[in-house]
Structures are given as C-alpha cells and as structure tokens.
Amino acid sequence: MSERKIRILLAKPGLDGHDRGAKVLARAFRDAGFEVIYTGCHQTPEQIVGAALQEDVDMVGLSCLSGAHTYLFPAVTKLLKEQEADDITVVGGGIIPDFDMQAMYDAGLKAIFTPGATLDSICDWIRENIKPRE
C-alpha cells in the first residue's frame, strides 16, 4: 500500500563536535515515525546538500552549538537554492542568540529551535509544517 513517509536529514555542519543534542533528536524523530538519516559531525555545507539530494529528504535539520551558524546555515540554504532544491525545508537548532534570529529566517530557514524547546514541540512542528514533497 502506498504511503509517503517524512524523510529528514540531520547534520552538524562545521567544526562543532557536540552531537548529544542531534542524537537525542534523531532518536525522537525515529520514535515519531519519521525516517531520519543521521550524518554526524564535521560536515561541509556541500556534503550536507549532496546527501540531502541523494536521500530525497523533505527536511534538513542543522545543529550548531559553536556560534558559526551565521555562516554555515545560510551556506546550506544557498546551495540548495543553486541546485533548485529549495523545496526542501531547512530548520536549525542550537545556541542561536536572539539577535541572529532574523538573519536566519532571512536566509531561508523556516524554524529555529533553541535550548528549552521540547522534543514534542519540535515533532509537532514537523508534523504540521513538513509535508512529504510530491
């Protein structure tokens, strides 16, 4: 029987090696019934976009705790656009100061989750906002 499943790529761009949060999320996404491709730490935006295209995902989740999000997150959305793949939703999470939020949304990210966001609230957001791409 046909069923579109939500596919998510979860990645940590840049040199930040703190992946506990990303792993907790990967587990939560699994439990929410999504298929999550977890690619781990130390990736370039090019690697992330390459993997997203090969995996035909609906959403890319980026985690960054190092402060380099202002460079790395927009680099991912820009590359997706260049590949005509901006129908893939990009969301971010980590230590993102309030004064960077607008720049993140301007760069094309659809949501930012910061410390304190519950797993349920993130999964609910995905269920409401991510529809498997037709």
Next chain:
Amino acid sequence: MEQLGKKAMAGDMRAASRLIRNIEDNIPDTHKAIKHIFPHTGRAHVVGLTGAPGAGKSTITDELLMAIRKKNKTVGVLAVDPTSPFTGGALLGDRIRMLRHAEDPGVFIRSLATRGAMGGLSKAVGDGIHVLDVMGKDVIIVETVGVGQQEVDIINHAHTVIVVQVPGMGDDVQAIKAGLMEIADIFVINKADRDGSKKLYKEIKNMIGMGKWTSGWEPPVLMIESVMEPHSFAKSVAVLYEKIEEHYQHLVDKNILADRAHRKVVTELNDALKAAILDPVLKKLIEDGEMEGMVAKLKTKETDPYSLAEAVALKYMKDD
C-alpha cells in the same frame, strides 16, 4: 512517471533519488518507470555486504568506495537499516561512515529503511538496484541491515556476497550452521586484531573444507584489522576488492552469471505477482471492512483462518 525513468537513465541524480523514493513509498504507477528501464538493466556488478550489527559493514563499504573509485569506476550504494516495529520510524546511520564521498559525483549513496521486510533488505532494494544500474553505475554495493543467522535475501540480488564476521561470537558449531554461513562468496573477518580472530579463521576454514565447491570457487577468508590503523585497513580492503573482481570474473568465465540472474528474476516475478494479485485483494478486504469481520470471527472461534482464506480465494480467483 516514465519521464522519471528516462531522466534516471540519462544519469539525472535527483530523478533517480526521487524514483527510489517512489519505489519505497509504493506510489501508484511507479512500475511504469520500472517497465521503461527494465530492458536496460543487468550491466552492473552487484556486491552484497552482510553481517552482524556493528561488524563493520559500513566502514568496509566506505573503504571499498575508495578502492573502486581508484580504478575509475562509478559506484552506487544502497544501505539498509531497520524500521521500528512500533512507530514505523527509522534511524538510518550507515551514511555517517561514508561522508568523505559526499561530494564525489561518481558515488551515489542511498539509505533505505526495511519497512517491515524480514530478510535483511528493504522491498525497494530490487528495483533500487535497477535504478542505479541504468544510471550507469559500474558497481552497486548493497549493505544489508545487521543480520543474525538467516536473513539471506541478499543472495537473490547480489552477484558477489561478502559475509563480514567478527571474533568472539560463538564456537565452531556456529560456523557449520545453515543460513548466513552458507551464502558467502567471500568471508571477511573484521577487527582481526582482536582476540579470537585466529580461532574464527580456523573455524571458517574448517567449515569451508567440509564443503563441495562445484562451481570451482572456494570462498576465500580475508582478515581485516582495525580501522584505527588506516593504512593497513585500506590495504586489506584493497585486497578484498581484488577478490571481489576475481569472483565476478569467475562468474563470467564459468558462465554462471546467469544462475545468479535467475534467482533475481524469480524473486522479482514473485514480488510482482504478489503486488498485482494479493495486494489489491487485501486492500479491498480492508476497505470493505471484511478484514475486520473475519478477525472478529476468528477471535470467537466461529471459524478458522483456512476456511476464510479459501472463501476469499474462491471469490477472487475465477477459472475460465
């Protein structure tokens, strides 16, 4: 949908990944694309890697990609990980070992969830191989889920099957049991720097010594040591790739490539028959609420599953 097949054949990566998604999601009409590409399949060398969870399948695959690319061949990878029986979700983590190939256009890696399939693969593997094949990949590596003793569906799809073992898992009786230990064209003892690897080597060698290898190919047993020594690891995996090529050449020389293809087409035909005949019947039974009624009757022992199945078969199978 045919368009998607045509684009995949022209090497369009995004079309190919979308087509594999449609196969996985069982989207109606996807078979139109497969019909289109099917006549052009059968060119690539399909290599299967199987073994227990954490045995090192993905790590070996990563190094194999290096060895294959060094020979200027292109590669596709289908890496399977389990679907949760409770939530239907999956954590696909094979790719994490293969990051260094993410920007190489000669390498296409795709993660698949089992979605209920029990043989170590996903239902989408058969057609997924076809898609990578018509994309022009020279070699296709299929990495199974971490398996136990008898998830051996990989033999229906791969020309060359590699069984990855690690030391410390059991005695010599394990080595002569049926199932997984029978299907290897090549054995790999990974993490061979650990205690017990020589014993395992002997056990597997003994088991091989008891067998008859009528095709003339006796499975070699290769030792691969820790990936923490990258240089020697790469060297051992390069030897593995030589053996893989040797095995393929053996299949060609002995004219037995067709035997492997036979298993694949029989499997595909069975799957297609099931999809064409059984699935629509099940769908109708569920939609009409008949399924629920039958289950209720079974719970109260009013009837038995065989009588119900016979009644359904009688209703849908018309002899003429």
